[in-house]
Amino acid sequence: MGSPKLHPMSRRGFCLCCISSAAVAATGGWLSPRQAYAEARGLVSLIKDSAATSPIKTYKLRNNISVLEGSGGNVAVLTGSDGKLLVDAGIGVSQPQLSKALTELGNEPIAQLINTHWHFDHADGNEWLQKAGAKIIAHENTRKHLSVVQRVEDWDYNFLALPANAVPAEVFSGDHHLKVNGASITLKYYGPAHTDGDISVMFTEANVLHAGDTYWNDIYPFIDYSTGGSINGMIAASDANLAMANNDTIIIPGHGKPVSNKAELQDFRDMLVAVRDNVGNLKKQGKTREETLAAKPTAAFDARWGQFLVDPGYFTRLVYEGV
Structure with missing residues (x-):
């Protein structure tokens, strides 16, 4: 097989956690993430090149909450008066564009940053944001992964530990509560x-929920x-998100269209359940991964969910691994 061409995409949608399937979409055949990495000239470099020039688009929501699209994951x-609080940090090379977008939201200093998880496209900007004044908050497992060399097998890549100042200073093990800017x-x-x-991250009075990468809007998720992911855990997280939401809740996904709602989140949850069950039933019948892939267990959902970087074949493999 010759070197694949990367799948055309919106620069704002370009993200680390799903690029490894781009070559599959481009070639129309099965290419493992390891092969995609080997043939794609270094994914992190491609991601940084894209993020360095991607424009940032701002969506103003309510109660002084906005979402910024264009640097890895969606940033809330x-x-x-307490200063700006950010949910997720994007990719470090987006600093000029993110700084400009943040300044346009007001002259308050950057004060706090919440990491929804450790992945590069959500935490790579930690270093510059901490230097700008942000106190970084995250779950203890996020700090653990950011503090050491962390390998992701599906990307065939070892991520270096972040500098000490870029690692979350405040961590928690269960749920955590803050009062910021009222x-x-x-x-x-x-x-x-x-x-x-x-x-x-739930902003209670505004009824705005940032779901991080537990929710991908109209995109198959990685x-x-x-680092401990689980298809059943994704479904359980979707159920928990749905329980927190009502028909007026604005939901910010980790990736995909940055402004969503409960009905779209319900569709995402139902898709996860259906694909898990389809793949699980085939695996119980003794089907190999390749046989399961050939059976097209995601076919009913591909037109909506399979048109971006995590393509149907790659998502099937991910689900197969977890059932």
Whole structure:
């Protein structure tokens, strides 16, 4: 097989956690993440190249909460007299664009940063944001992964530990509560889901929920088994997110269209359950991974969910690994 061409994509949607399947979509055949890595000239370099020039788009929500799209995962921002609070940090090379977008939201200093989990496209900006004044908060497992060399097998890549100042200074093991800029904020820990350190961030009075990478809007999600991810955990996290939401809740996904709602989240949860059950039934019948892939267990959902970087074949493999 010749070297694959990367799948065309929106620069704002370019993200570390799903690029390894791009070559599969481009070639129309089965290519393992390890092969994709070997043939794609270094994924992290490609990601940084894209993030360095990607524009940032700002969506103003309510109660001084906005979401910024364009640097890895979707970044939420709460402004007010206590200073800016960010949910997720994006990719470090996006600093010029993110700084400009943050300044346009107001002249308050950057004060706090919450990491929803450890992945590069959500925490790589920790270093510059900490230097800008942010106190970094995360689940204890997120700090653990950011503090050491962390390997992700599906990307065939070893991530170096972040500098000490970029590692979360405040951690928690269960749910955690904050009061910032007059807003009551609940950080909910899920247990193993996308990783083993995923949290959501609920702005109670505004009724705005940042679900991190436990929710991918209209995109098949990546599940990081290397650091404790689980298909069943993703479903459990979706159930927990749904329980916190009502029909008026604005839901911010980790990836995909950055402004969502409970109905779309319900569709995501139902898709996860259906694909898990389809793949699980085939595996119970003794089907190999390749035979399961050939049976197209995601076919009913591909038109909506399979048109981005985590393509149907790669998502099937991820689910197969976990059932």
